[in-house]
Amino acid sequence: MKKKYTVIDTPVHNIDGIAKVTGRAKYTFDVTLPNMLHGKILRSPHPHAKILNIDTSKAEALNGVKAVVTGKDTLGVKQGIWRRYKELCDEEILARSKVRYIGEPVAAVAAVDEDTAEEALDLIEVEYELLQGVFEPLEAIKEGAPQLHEHAERNINVTRHIEWGDVEKGFKKADYVREDWFRCSSQAHVCMETHGAVASFIPEGKLTVWTSTQSHYYIQVLLAGVLDLKENDIRVISRYTGGGFGSKFELDSAQFCSSLLSMKLCKPVKIILTREEEFMATKRRTPMFYYVRAGVKKDGTFLAKEARVFTEGGAYTAMGATALYLTGFFQTFPYVWPSYRYDGYRVYTNTAPTSAMRGFGAPQATFTAETQIDLIADELGIDPIEIRRKNGMYPGYEVPGQAYIQSCGLSQCLDKIEDWVKSRGKLPPNRGIGIAAYGFMSGGIFNWFDTPYAFSSALVQVNIDGKVDLYIGSQDMGQGSNTTMAMICAEELGVHVEDIRLHMGDTDKCPVDLGAWGSRETLMQGNAVKRAAAEAKRQIMEFAVAKMAPNIVYDLDIKDRWVHLIARPERGLSYYDVVKEAIRGKDGQPIIARGHYTPHRKGMISPAYSFGVQAVEAEVEPETGKITLKHCATAHDCGQVINPLGVKGQLEGAIAMAAGYGFTEDLPMDEGKILNPNLVDYKLLRATEMPETEVVEVETYEPEGPFGAKEAGEGLTNPTAGALSNAVYHATGVSIKDLPITPEKVLEALREKNEKKEK
Amino acid sequence: MKKTLLNITVNDETFELYIKPKKLLVEVLRDELGLTGTKRGCNTGACGACTVLLNGVTVKSCSVLAVQAEGAEVTTVEHLADGAKLSALQLSFLDQGAYQCGFCTSGMLMSATALLNEEPKPTREDIKEGIHGNICRCTGYNSIIRAIEAVAEGKYREKR
Ligand code: FES
Ligand code: FES
Numbered sequence: 001m002k003k004k005y006t007v008i009d010t011p012v013h014n015i016d017g018i019a020k021v022t023g024r025a026k027y028t029f030d031v032t033l034p035n036m037l038h039g040k041i042l043r044s045p046h047p048h049a050k051i052l053n054i055d056t057s058k059a060e061a062l063n064g065v066k067a068v069v070t071g072k073d074t075l076g077v078k079q080g081i082w083r084r085y086k087e088l089c090d091e092e093i094l095a096r097s098k099v100r101y102i103g104e105p106v107a108a109v110a111a112v113d114e115d116t117a118e119e120a121l122d123l124i125e126v127e128y129e130l131l132q133g134v135f136e137p138l139e140a141i142k143e144g145a146p147q148l149h150e151h152a153e154r155n156i157n158v159t160r161h162i163e164w165g166d167v168e169k170g171f172k173k174a175d176y177v178r179e180d181w182f183r184c185s186s187q188a189h190v191c192m193e194t195h196g197a198v199a200s201f202i203p204e205g206k207l208t209v210w211t212s213t214q215s216h217y218y219i220q221v222l223l224a225g226v227l228d229l230k231e232n233d234i235r236v237i238s239r240y241t242g243g244g245f246g247s248k249f250e251l252d253s254a255q256f257c258s259s260l261l262s263m264k265l266c267k268p269v270k271i272i273l274t275r276e277e278e279f280m281a282t283k284r285r286t287p288m289f290y291y292v293r294a295g296v297k298k299d300g301t302f303l304a305k306e307a308r309v310f311t312e313g314g315a316y317t318a319m320g321a322t323a324l325y326l327t328g329f330f331q332t333f334p335y336v337w338p339s340y341r342y343d344g345y346r347v348y349t350n351t352a353p354t355s356a357m358r359g360f361g362a363p364q365a366t367f368t369a370e371t372q373i374d375l376i377a378d379e380l381g382i383d384p385i386e387i388r389r390k391n392g393m394y395p396g397y398e399v400p401g402q403a404y405i406q407s408c409g410l411s412q413c414l415d416k417i418e419d420w421v422k423s424r425g426k427l428p429p430n431r432g433i434g435i436a437a438y439g440f441m442s443g444g445i446f447n448w449f450d451t452p453y454a455f456s457s458a459l460v461q462v463n464i465d466g467k468v469d470l471y472i473g474s475q476d477m478g479q480g481s482n483t484t485m486a487m488i489c490a491e492e493l494g495v496h497v498e499d500i501r502l503h504m505g506d507t508d509k510c511p512v513d514l515g516a517w518g519s520r521e522t523l524m525q526g527n528a529v530k531r532a533a534a535e536a537k538r539q540i541m542e543f544a545v546a547k548m549a550p551n552i553v554y555d556l557d558i559k560d561r562w563v564h565l566i567a568r569p570e571r572g573l574s575y576y577d578v579v580k581e582a583i584r585g586k587d588g589q590p591i592i593a594r595g596h597y598t599p600h601r602k603g604m605i606s607p608a609y610s611f612g613v614q615a616v617e618a619e620v621e622p623e624t625g626k627i628t629l630k631h632c633a634t635a636h637d638c639g640q641v642i643n644p645l646g647v648k649g650q651l652e653g654a655i656a657m658a659a660g661y662g663f664t665e666d667l668p669m670d671e672g673k674i675l676n677p678n679l680v681d682y683k684l685l686r687a688t689e690m691p692e693t694e695v696v697e698v699e700t701y702e703p704e705g706p707f708g709a710k711e712a713g714e715g716l717t718n719p720t721a722g723a724l725s726n727a728v729y730h731a732t733g734v735s736i737k738d739l740p741i742t743p744e745k746v747l748e749a750l751r752e753k754n755e756k757k758e759k
Numbered sequence: 760m761k762k763t764l765l766n767i768t769v770n771d772e773t774f775e776l777y778i779k780p781k782k783l784l785v786e787v788l789r790d791e792l793g794l795t796g797t798k799r800g801c802n803t804g805a806c807g808a809c810t811v812l813l814n815g816v817t818v819k820s821c822s823v824l825a826v827q828a829e830g831a832e833v834t835t836v837e838h839l840a841d842g843a844k845l846s847a848l849q850l851s852f853l854d855q856g857a858y859q860c861g862f863c864t865s866g867m868l869m870s871a872t873a874l875l876n877e878e879p880k881p882t883r884e885d886i887k888e889g890i891h892g893n894i895c896r897c898t899g900y901n902s903i904i905r906a907i908e909a910v911a912e913g914k915y916r917e918k919r
C-alpha cells in the first residue's frame with residue numbers, strides 16, 4: 001500500500017537526539033556566564049507564621065556575599081497564573097509578612113559560590129510569630145479553622161459547579177445506585193532537572209533569563225508583572241528543559257529570586273534548586289477527597305452521576321483552579337452520562353501549593369470513576385468491557401454544554417483490549433487484569449492567563465538553498481514537540497525533516513505560544529506550523545505554476561522535494577530549483593509565511609479529545625500484599641500518529657509515572673512537613689519494576705487537528721491507577737479506594753474481608 | 760580552604776588541577792573541566808544522572824570526592840563518540856527513542872556501557888539490574904532496555 005504521507009507516520013529520530021546522547025545539549029543547569037554569582041534561597045521552616053523581622057546584616061557581612069534580598073526588596077506584587085482573576089493571584093514568592101507553607105521563600109542570597117551562599121543563609125535571622133496551621137481540606141473548611149488568606153473565608157479558594165440533565169430524575173429511574181468515597185494522593189513531578197534559572201540584568205534595563213520551563217512566554221510575562229518591566233525588555237531562553245510534567249510553567253522561586261538579585265547587582269546570578277527544595281517547595285499533584293454516587297439501570301446503562309470533590313489546595317492557587325475544573329469534567333469521561341452534577345471545592349491548607357501535573361485532575365477522576373464502574377459491573381454481573389462499551393462516547397456526541405466530540409476511537413480501543421485480555425487466557429492464582437478507559441483534551445481553550453496573543457503562532461522562512469527556518473514558540477521538555485513540529489512543517493511543505501532548521505526556546509526570536517501544558521502542542525502549535533508551511537508552499541507554487549504553465553484546472557503539490565502536478569506526478573520540477581527562482585522573482589526576498597491558531601467556538605474545554613483503553617495485569621502476594629505489575633496493554637486513539645517513535649515513548653513513560661501514582665508514590669506529611677523529600681524514600685518506578693508494555697494504535701482522523709492528529713502523551717497518565725486498582729480487585733476481591741495502593745492497605749483490606757467472611 | 764593538587768585523566772587527557780579537597784568529582788568534571796554532559800539530579804547518590812566510569816567501573820560522581828580519583832582514569836559521556844562516529848549504544852538509543860528530556864541519558868549511557876563491557880550478552884534481567892540505579896522520569900525504561908538489548912544482540916556491530 002502506498003503511504004499517504006512522506007514524512008509523518010514514519011518513526012524518526014528526535015531532532016535533538018544527537019545533542020542529547022552526546023551530552024552536548026545545554027540545559028539551564030549547564031549555563032555559566034562570566035562573572036556569574038550563585039544564589040540560594042532561605043525558606044520558612046514553619047507551616048504558618050507571621051514574619052516580624054528579618055535581619056540580614058550578618059549574612060551581608062560574610063566574605064563573598066554580594067547581595068541579600070527579602071520581601072522588602074520586591075514590589076510586593078501578588079502574582080498568579082490565573083491573571084484574569086485578581087483574587088486568584090495570591091502568591092508573592094518572596095513572602096513579606098506571612099508564610100503559609102514549609103519551604104516558602106523568605107530571602108535569597110547571591111555570593112561568589114554556592115557554599116558561601118549556603119553559609120550566608122544560616123546567618124539570616126528571621127523572627128517569626130507562629131500561627132496555628134491547618135493541613136487537611138476537610139479540616140480547613142470548618143468554621144473557626146485557622147484562615148490562611150484574609151479574602152478566603154473558611155479557606156475556600158475556588159469552587160466549581162458543572163451540571164447537565166435531570167440528576168434527581170436519573171437517580172429515581174435507576175435500578176442500582178452506589179456511592180463511594182475515594183482519596184487521591186499527591187505526587188511529585190520529579191523532573192530530573194530541578195527548577196533553575198540564570199538571570200542577567202544589564203544597565204540598559206534589559207533582563208535575560210535562562211530557565212528550565214514549559215513556557216518561556218508565561219515566564220516572560222509573569223516576570224514583567226512582578227518586576228515592573230516591559231514584557232519585551234525581558235528575554236527568556238530555554239533551549240533544553242530536563243522534564244516538566246506540569247511543574248514548570250508557573251513563575252518559580254529560582255526565576256524570581258535570581259532576577260531580583262541580578263537587577264540589584266547587574267551581574268548574572270544562577271539559582272538551581274536542590275532535590276530537597278524541589279520536593280518541599282515546588283508544586284505537586286493535587287490531592288483530592290472524592291465522593292461519587294452513580295445510578296444505573298439493571299442492564300448497566302448509565303443514568304445519573306453526582307460527584308463532590310474537596311482538594312487540598314496548599315497555600316496558593318497556582319494552577320489548582322484548572323485542576324478543579326478538569327477533574328469535574330473528566331469524571332464522566334469517556335462515557336455518556338445523561339445527567340451529571342459536580343461540585344468542587346479547592347481549599348487552602350498550610351502545605352506546599354498543589355497544581356498541575358500530567359493529566360491535570362483527570363488521573364484522579366479516572367481512578368475514582370473506573371474503580372467504581374468495575375464495582376457496579378461486578379454487582380450487576382456485567383463484563384467490565386461490556387459495561388464500558390454500552391456507555392462509551394462516540395463520534396458526534398456532545399457533552400451537554402461542555403464539549404463536542406468529533407473523532408472518537410473508543411469502541412475500537414475496547415475491541416482491541418478485549419482481544420488482548422482474551423489472549424492472556426486463564427490467569428494463575430492471585431493475578432488479575434483490570435481495565436480502564438480514558439480520554440483527554442488536546443489543549444485547553446480557556447484563557448485565564450488573559451493573553452492578547454493567538455494561542456499558537458509559527459513563522460516559516462524558506463531560504464535560497466531550500467533550507468527552511470521554522471520559528472515556533474512551543475517548548476520541548478522531552479515530549480518531542482520539536483520533532484513533531486519539524487515533521488509537520490516538512491510534510492506540509494513537501495521537504496524532508498533534515499531541511500528544517502528549528503528555532504525555539506527564546507522569546508526574542510520566537511512567536512508567542514502558550515507553552516507545553518494541557519497537551520496543547522501537537523494540535524495548537526501543530527496547526528499554526530501547518531498553516532505557515534501551507535502559506536509558504538502556496539507562494540512557492542505560484543512561481544511553479546507560472547513556470548510550468550499547466551492547464552489552469554490542474555493543481556500542484558510538493559512532496560519529497562518535488563513540485564509537481566497532482567494528476568501527473570511525473571511532471572514536475574525540483575523544489576530547490578523552484579525556490580531559487582521564486583526568491584529571485586521576489587526581488588531577492590526569502591519566502592516568509594506566518595500561521596497561527598486560536599480556538600474559537602470549540603466548547604468549554606478543548607477542540608479535540610484523545611481516547612483509549614488500558615489493561616493492567618498485576619499479581620498480588622496474599623501474604624504480604626505486595627503488587628507486581630506484569631503487563632500493561634494500551635489501545636490508544638491519538639488521531640493520526642505523527643511520530644510513532646515519539647508516541648510509543650510517551651506511552652511507556654506515562655505508564656511508569658501513572659503506575660507510580662497508583663501504587664508507590666506518595667508525599668506523606670506531618671503538620672505540613674513532607675517526610676520523604678529525597679529519591680530514596682520517595683519511590684518512583686525503577687527499571688526492574690516496569691511491566692512489559694504492549695500498545696495498539698487505533699487511528700482516527702480528527703478534523704480539528706493537523707493531519708488529523710490530537711493529544712498523545714498526557715492522557716496516557718489517566719488510566720493506569722484505575723486499571724491497577726481494578727486488577728487488584730479482580731485478583732483479590734478487595735477494592736482499595738485510597739491511593740497509593742500499598743501492600744499495607746491491601747493486607748488490611750484482605751484481613752477485613754476474611755473477618756467478614758468468618759462472621 | 761587550602762587547595763590540593765589533583766592528577767586525573769579524563770577522557771584520555773591528563774590534567775593537573777588545584778582544587779578544594781571537599782570538591783566532588785561531579786563538580787570538578789562540570790565546573791573545572793566544562794564537561795557538562797554529566798548531570799546531577801540529586802547529589803545524594805540516588806538517581807544516577809551523574810554516573811561516570813572510574814577506571815572502567817561505574818561510580819556516581821556526586822558521591823565521590825575528586826581527590827579519590829587521584830591518578831585514576833575517568834570516562835564521561837563526551838568520550839563515547841569518536842568524532843562524529845557515535846557509539847553503538849548511542850546509535851541504538853537514537854533508534855529506540857531511549858531518551859526524552861535527555862537529562863538522565865548521560866548517566867544511562869555510562870551505566871549501559873559498563874554493563875556491556877562487563878557482560879556483553881546480558882539477559883533482560885541483567886539489563887534491568889544494570890540500570891536499576893538510574894532514574895528516568897520520562898521514558899518508562901523499556902525503550903532503554905530495548906536499546907541495550909539491540910546492541911547486545913550485535914545489531915550495531917558493523918557500525919562500531
Ligand atoms: S546526582 Fe549523583 S546520583 Fe543523583
Ligand atoms: S529522559 Fe528525561 S529523565 Fe530520562
